[in-house]
Amino acid sequence: KETAKDARMFQAMAEKEKRGEPLTNEEYERILYVGRDAEHYFLIFESLTNKDYGLATPDPIAKIADVSGDQGNYLMAAVGNAMEWDNIVPFWGRHEIVKGSIYSYYEFPSEQLLNDKEWQEKVSTQEYPSWIKPYITKQSVNYPAITGY
Numbered sequence: 001k002e003t004a005k006d007a008r009m010f011q012a013m014a015e016k017e018k019r020g021e022p023l024t025n026e027e028y029e030r031i032l033y034v035g036r037d038a039e040h041y042f043l044i045f046e047s048l049t050n051k052d053y054g055l056a057t058p059d060p061i062a063k064i065a066d067v068s069g070d071q072g073n074y075l076m077a078a079v080g081n082a083m084e085w086d087n088i089v090p091f092w093g094r095h096e097i098v099k100g101s102i103y104s105y106y107e108f109p110s111e112q113l114l115n116d117k118e119w120q121e122k123v124s125t126q127e128y129p130s131w132i133k134p135y136i137t138k139q140s141v142n143y144p145a146i147t148g149y
Helices: 002-018 025-032 034-048 116-125
Strands: 063-070 073-091 094-110
Touching: 002 025, 002 034, 025 034, 063 094, 063 116, 073 116
Parallel strands: none
Antiparallel strands: 063 073, 073 094
């Protein structure tokens, strides 16, 4: 749909030029970026022809790094699996509950360095830092929520 829409837009610009009508600054900017647009769609269509790219399985989110230390006394910082984030935000004079996702966060001492694969195997048993625990709950939120006005 997007490709067809862009093609119609460029067609309309070409017809305008054939009639001798000037293009707008926005239209000239679209022409400036026509190569970018074409490459974008080319890469999308090319990826769909490759069975490994069409619906790829991304690498796991969990990543780890050593922050400081040496020889058996390391401070590790890591992100784990995605977590649900529910937040109350102002919305047109009222409040609304919104749902999103955030990375889980960890920091801990370790006697050995861990790579991402080792961390991914361990993440489900790792405790959250004490300063994060008050913000985490197992309680589920029913949706759609009824918000106050």
